Every structure is written in C-alpha cells, then in structure tokens.
Amino acid sequence: MTTMWQQVLAIDAKYNTYRTPNNPQFRTLYIRRRSQLLRESAKAGFDPQLRKQYLKQRMQLLTDKYGASISLSDQSGSLWSRSASVRGSRTNLDMLDDSLSEIRTHRRQHSRGSSSKLDLMVEDQARLVPTREAGASKAMAGGTSLSENYAFTGMHHIFDHHQRAVTAVKFANDDKSRIACSSLDKTISICQVLPSPATVVCVLKGHTKGITDFSWSLSNDLILSCSLDATARLWVVSSGACARTVTDPQRAPLHACCFQPLNNNMVVTGNTRGLIQVLNVSTGKPTKGGQGKLTGQVLCLAFNDSGTLLWGGDDKGVISSFQYDMATGKLTKGKRLVVCEGSPITCISFRAWVSREARDPLLLINCAVNQLCLYKITSSDGEVSLKKTFSIKHRKETIRSSFCPLMSFREGACVVTGSEDMSVYFFDIERKLKPCVNKLQGHSAPVMGVSFNYDESLLATSDAEGLVIVWKRQQDEGAPILVEQT
The missing domain is CATH 2.130.10.10 (YVTN repeat-like/Quinoprotein amine dehydrogenase)
Incomplete structure (x- = not known):
C-alpha cells in the first residue's frame, strides 16, 4: 500500500515553498530524493499503523518548523489520495492559491529585513499558473517554477577532441541525439550523444x-x-x-x-x-x-x-x-x-514568438559590451526596438546565445547564453526581478557556443579551449513535459 507514502510526499511538496527559498534547485532535488526514499520504503512493506504514525509525526514536525499550513484529513479518499505524487498535485490550483496566500501572510508578518527574498518567492510561485491569455491551459500548468524547470542533474558527457576553441555547437534540427561542433583547429566534428556512451561519429576536414x-x-x-x-x-x-x-x-x-x-x-x-x-x-x-x-x-x-x-x-x-x-x-x-558603437555584435537569434505571454517576434543579440539584448521586431522591413537587456561578461570573444526551444504552459520564457566568466546563464525574459534563473559552471574558459536539443533534455556548450560539455536537464521520471514546440 503506497497511499500513505504518497500522502507524506504531498505534505513535503506543500511545504516546499518555504524550503530554502533562495535555492530552488535544492527544493527540486529534495523532493526528488524524498520521492525515491519513500518509494523504496513502500516496497519494504512496513506495518500500516507504523506508516500512519510516521505520517502524523512528519506533519507535526513540518507544522512546528514552518507553521500550520494544511489541515490533514484522515479520509483516504481526500485531497491526498488525489495528489498521489508531486506531479499529481501540480494541477490542483486551489493548493497553489493557498500557497500564495500563505506566502503573502508570511511576508506581512516578517516584512522587516526580508522583503526582497519574499517578493522573489511570491513572484516565482505566481508564475506557476499561466495568465488569462492562456486560461485554456491552466489545467495543464506545471507545478514547478521556471527556475526549477531549468535545473540540471549534471554533465551527460564531455568531448575534448578539439585542439582549439570550439566556435559553435549545434544540435541537428528536430534531433535530440546529434550535435556538430566547429573549431578553430580547422575541423567540424559530428557527435552522437544518445544513446550512451557518446561518440564522435566523424570529423570533417578540408578547411585550411x-x-x-x-x-x-x-x-x-x-x-x-x-x-x-x-x-x-x-x-x-x-x-x-x-x-x-x-x-x-x-x-x-x-x-x-x-x-x-x-x-x-x-x-x-x-x-x-x-x-x-x-x-x-x-x-x-x-x-x-x-x-x-x-x-x-x-x-x-x-x-x-x-x-x-x-x-x-x-x-x-x-x-x-x-x-x-x-x-x-x-x-x-x-x-x-x-546597438553600441564600436562593440561587436557576435550573435543574432530570431524567434517568431517565445511563449503565450510573449507573442511578439523577437531578436536575441549578444553585444560585446557585457550585454545580452532582446529586441522586439516592429515592422515588416526588420526594424527593431529594445525590449530588455541582461548583464553578462562579454568583451572579446564570439559569445553566442539561443532561445530555449520549447514554450511551456507556465508564465515566463527562457533564453540561454555563454559568457566570458566561464559560466552558462539562463534568463527569464518576462521576469522583472532577478531574471537569472540558473547558472551552470563547469568550463575553465569563456563559454562561446550554446545549443539545446529540440525537447530540451540536453544542452551542449563549448568553450575557448576546445571543450564541449553536454548537460542533462532534470526531469520528473515518468512524467511528460507539458510543452509545445514553437
């Protein structure tokens, strides 16, 4: 019987809003690990009364630490049986509204000294439900924030066969397993990253x-x-x-x-x-x-x-x-x-529309003045106007960026870019407060190229020393990603 463990997991998910508010990746990892441990414990076949006792103790501990947030019913057919897992509880909009109310109440009670952190929590949680423009998709809204959606489990593979800077790395169109890498060592390599182990399929030679x-x-x-x-x-x-x-x-x-x-x-x-x-x-x-x-x-x-x-x-x-x-x-x-006189434009990306809330055609531009710029296309002859800028380290290298390929049913839309500080940055173009939702570190040289595969399960990045890293994005096991391809 796994129902009791599912109830425990639902309680943990309910209080996840309060858990390390400034580290959403940890919150996601925490819930995933809890889910794994609870599933393993369920297989051991503990006594039902012991399970019920654990549930009550777990509820008491969370209440003591974070305050009363849920009134737990003993009815097995209640909310908790319907919220059989974290994924199952994602579509329960009432729970989301309760969470937002609790955060706002908590903010009023602790306004001094912590307002900026709580504002960010409220903004992050508010993004879970699409705006009224996407009302038809509310039932399919994901339960994770945009920052949690772009959490990564680590490095899927590292290629180090190029001898000089890899100027660009790109996944094949509508193909999540093949990438190509161009290098200043005069070659292009085509690599197969799925299934494991990843391999270099061929190297194109001819340029001098x-x-x-x-x-x-x-x-x-x-x-x-x-x-x-x-x-x-x-x-x-x-x-x-x-x-x-x-x-x-x-x-x-x-x-x-x-x-x-x-x-x-x-x-x-x-x-x-x-x-x-x-x-x-x-x-x-x-x-x-x-x-x-x-x-x-x-x-x-x-x-x-x-x-x-x-x-x-x-x-x-x-x-x-x-x-x-x-x-x-x-x-x-x-x-x-x-854009900025004398500062090179190193990358331009076009997107007809990014999300249900960002429907204008846009250009994403890397400018070597420490900026990633987003421009709205305003006329049929290509005229553009500035929409937003993001700060990155960029002065010398040919830094590239990209729109994330999928449009989700939540608010917000992400772009990803390399940087001369050896990091990979993810920015939410719709977020006003602290738009950087994730930062990947692993390169030891300026990151020049970035590329997602079409379903965003893998991200490839390249640097000025010839290293290519393929990152694996964190996904819930067994749950489809509720997204549409733009």
Whole structure:
C-alpha cells in the first residue's frame, strides 16, 4: 500500500515553498530524493499503523518548523489520495492559491529585513499558473517554477577532441541525439550523444584555417561551414565528403553563414569586408542582386522563419536588416540600428514568438559590451526596438546565445547564453526581478557556443579551449513535459 507514502510526499511538496527559498534547485532535488526514499520504503512493506504514525509525526514536525499550513484529513479518499505524487498535485490550483496566500501572510508578518527574498518567492510561485491569455491551459500548468524547470542533474558527457576553441555547437534540427561542433583547429566534428556512451561519429576536414560558423540544413543531410580561409564548404553528413567549395568573391575571411530556411539550395555568407552574399549551392555562384553591405566585418546572420527577412551584425555594433526576395534571391536593404558603437555584435537569434505571454517576434543579440539584448521586431522591413537587456561578461570573444526551444504552459520564457566568466546563464525574459534563473559552471574558459536539443533534455556548450560539455536537464521520471514546440 503506497497511499500513505504518497500522502507524506504531498505534505513535503506543500511545504516546499518555504524550503530554502533562495535555492530552488535544492527544493527540486529534495523532493526528488524524498520521492525515491519513500518509494523504496513502500516496497519494504512496513506495518500500516507504523506508516500512519510516521505520517502524523512528519506533519507535526513540518507544522512546528514552518507553521500550520494544511489541515490533514484522515479520509483516504481526500485531497491526498488525489495528489498521489508531486506531479499529481501540480494541477490542483486551489493548493497553489493557498500557497500564495500563505506566502503573502508570511511576508506581512516578517516584512522587516526580508522583503526582497519574499517578493522573489511570491513572484516565482505566481508564475506557476499561466495568465488569462492562456486560461485554456491552466489545467495543464506545471507545478514547478521556471527556475526549477531549468535545473540540471549534471554533465551527460564531455568531448575534448578539439585542439582549439570550439566556435559553435549545434544540435541537428528536430534531433535530440546529434550535435556538430566547429573549431578553430580547422575541423567540424559530428557527435552522437544518445544513446550512451557518446561518440564522435566523424570529423570533417578540408578547411585550411579555423572554422568560424556552420549551419545544419533543414533535413540534416548537409552542413554549411565558413572559415578564415575565405571559403564556404558544403558537406554531406552521411559520408563526411565535401560536396562543394565556394571561395569568397573578395577572398576575405568569412565569419558567418546560414541556409535560407525555406530553400536550402540558397545560402548566405558574410565576410570581414562587410559583404553579405547570397549563393546558389547547386551552381556555386552568387545570385543576381543577392548582395548587401554592412559598415564593418559581418560577424553573424539570422533569417526569420519565413526567410523573407535577414539580419546581419558587424564588429562596429550595428545591426542591419534586408528583405529577401524568395523568387530571385535578391536582397533589399531595410533598417539599420546602432546597438553600441564600436562593440561587436557576435550573435543574432530570431524567434517568431517565445511563449503565450510573449507573442511578439523577437531578436536575441549578444553585444560585446557585457550585454545580452532582446529586441522586439516592429515592422515588416526588420526594424527593431529594445525590449530588455541582461548583464553578462562579454568583451572579446564570439559569445553566442539561443532561445530555449520549447514554450511551456507556465508564465515566463527562457533564453540561454555563454559568457566570458566561464559560466552558462539562463534568463527569464518576462521576469522583472532577478531574471537569472540558473547558472551552470563547469568550463575553465569563456563559454562561446550554446545549443539545446529540440525537447530540451540536453544542452551542449563549448568553450575557448576546445571543450564541449553536454548537460542533462532534470526531469520528473515518468512524467511528460507539458510543452509545445514553437
């Protein structure tokens, strides 16, 4: 009979709000460990009366420590039998409302000296239920805060086969098991991270200088790379062979490249002389009118999902937009924005909408002025306006960031970024107070690349010394993640 242990776990979950309010990861680990111990104890088959006695003693201990919070009923068919586990109690909105009321009462009673901590607790717990705009999904709202949702159990695998900085790491599209890594050691490696043990499948060799960027094709059968050797190469993933090499028309080093999202026969490159070039990979030739010009070295490129808008960032701190003609591949210059004069733009990411509460199309931008910037797209020609900034350590390296790929039924939305302080940061773009919801430490050099797989079960990060770490996100065993892919 496991019902009594489930009741004990429900009580622990109820009081979890008060447990180490400034360390949500510990709260999650505590409940998971309690669940494991209780399941093991249930298998031992203790006397039912002993179980009931333990339940009462546990309730008394929690009441003495945290104050009266629950009136426990002896009826086995009550709330506790319905809340058979932490996951089962997540959909009980009444319990959530009670928790919020208790926190606010506690805040009023202890307002002096601890108001900021309790404000953060209230804000964190309030995010458990979606806003009225997502009312239809309230029944599926998760019971963990956003910070708990991005807790990690540790390192899934570490790759150290690259000899120099890994400039970018990316999971294949809609594939949670394959990553590719580009390096200044002139190679690209394709790695299989699931199932364990993780392995290096193949290494793509051909560039004569360091590789600065790469991109997977939509079907993951091709990889496009660009290099300081002034060439872009198209690789066949299945064989590891180079299908085509295209030399930059100005023979200038290339720092950025990407596929046109709806026509992978077209690719775009950006060089150190400010030239953006649209290329037909079948012919290896540039398209007519498919050129754009930035004020400085092109360091990053990003399309919108429909492929009609292209943004480029340069080393002068400027972002420029271009309208892309789907029929001809022609680029028409749009808007220009100075983010911070003289501070390089090292990464641009586009997202049509991030969550049910953040429905505007957004650009996520790394600027080497110690900032990660979020911009709202305001016009059809790519004009943007600043929405929010986040502080990170970033002055010299090519630091990259990414939107977290899933949209959950809770409030808030996360982005992840590398940093020169050797850490990986997660920011909630909707949180006003202390937006950093997690920080991963494990690298011994500036973290340059970050990439989630499509279901967010694994995160890959790369650094300036050639190390790639694959992190495993913590998930409740046996429970589906109630999310939608954007």
